[in-house]
Amino acid sequence: MAFLKGHGTENDFVVLPDREVDLDLSTARVTALCDRRRGIGADGVLRVARTGALVERGVLPGEVLDEVAADDWFMDYRNADGSIAEMCGNGVRVFAHFLHASGWEERAEFVVGSRAGARPVRVHGGVDAGGAATVGDVTVSMGRVRELGTSSASVGGATRTGLGIDVGNPHLACVDPALDAAALAALDLTVAPVFDHDMFPSGVNVEVLTPLADGSVDMRVFERGVGETRSCGTGTVAAAAAALRTAGESAGSVQVRVPGGAVSVTIGPDDATLRGPSVLLARGELDERWWDSLG
Numbered sequence: 459m460a461f462l463k464g465h466g467t468e469n470d471f472v473v474l475p476d477r478e479v480d481l482d483l484s485t486a487r488v489t490a491l492c493d494r495r496r497g498i499g500a501d502g503v504l505r506v507a508r509t510g511a512l513v514e515r516g517v518l519p520g521e522v523l524d525e526v527a528a529d530d531w532f533m534d535y536r537n538a539d540g541s542i543a544e545m546c547g548n549g550v551r552v553f554a555h556f557l558h559a560s561g562w563e564e565r566a567e568f569v570v571g572s573r574a575g576a577r578p579v580r581v582h583g584g585v586d587a588g589g590a591a592t593v594g595d596v597t598v599s600m601g602r603v604r605e606l607g608t609s610s611a612s613v614g615g616a617t618r619t620g621l622g623i624d625v626g627n628p629h630l631a632c633v634d635p636a637l638d639a640a641a642l643a644a645l646d647l648t649v650a651p652v653f654d655h656d657m658f659p660s661g662v663n664v665e666v667l668t669p670l671a672d673g674s675v676d677m678r679v680f681e682r683g684v685g686e687t688r689s690c691g692t693g694t695v696a697a698a699a700a701a702l703r704t705a706g707e708s709a710g711s712v713q714v715r716v717p718g719g720a721v722s723v724t725i726g727p728d729d730a731t732l733r734g735p736s737v738l739l740a741r742g743e744l745d746e747r748w749w750d751s752l753g
């Protein structure tokens with residue numbers, strides 16, 4: 459059973475190429491794979507298959523084919539706790555990079571399906587440069603950013619007000635005018651945020667960020683189903699939208715710095731784009747006896 463390990467701004471993933479959709483991604487297997495002591499260690503798992511094959515094998519409902527073609531690749535994403543999330547912005551860059559590095563996809567521009575819908579991607583550097591490279595550079599069209607209104611959460615030792623944002627998955631992006639990069643870095647994000655369950659019945663990813671200055675912000679995140687991560691792609695899009703809104707703008711480009719690096723986000727009226735790096739650092743084989751023992 460082949461696997462790869464990759465990350466996008468240090469938000470890390472185990473990639474499972476599974477064209478035939480043979481793998482049963484049970485909660486026990488995903489949590490073990492993502493465990494940093496008894497597994498490979500990761501924030502999430504990306505199964506790589508075509509949409510049609512996932513529908514045929516019952517992993518996805520047939521309605522997904524209303525939005526994504528059967529031949530399109532589909533990022534079957536799991537959080538480290540085994541839960542399924544609609545979308546992962548760093549994951550989709552690593553996913554697209556893997557497709558090039560493996561030779562499974564030769565086009566520089568193609569569509570990746572997700573539970574949040576189709577996400578067109580562009581692998582920069584052309585097919586040859588992208589092909590075998592360890593480091594990739596990918597732009598993802600993230601769809602329309604929907605504002606859900608304000609809410610507050612207890613996070614990082616204080617109650618903060620933020621903007622609820624749907625980027626395919628739910629976010630609460632809290633711009634704190636009292637924070638600079640150093641104060642943000644000093645926050646304790648080990649405790650899970652307490653948020654409004656009426657507003658976010660399926661849970662929420664919570665971002666804390668500095669106000670927009672010179673076209674950039676600093677952000678940290680506590681992810682639903684994972685905990686604090688060193689980056690969250692959908693979170694950077696939510697953060698950029700909240701920072702712009704707080705500055706009185708509804709569109710624009712923002713550089714978002716996270717503990718694991720930096721990405722570029724552009725927010726428009728009907729679409730947002732996310733551009734950033736992907737690193738594929740290891741390939742290997744999982745022991746099938748270990749996998750089977752997890753059930």
Ligand SMILES: N[C@@H](CCC[C@H](N)C(=O)O)C(=O)O
Nearest residue numbers: 543546547548627690691692
């Ligand atoms: N790290 C991801 C987001 C992964 C899903 C998230 N934890 C959720 O449950 O919504 C990203 O890069 O966007």
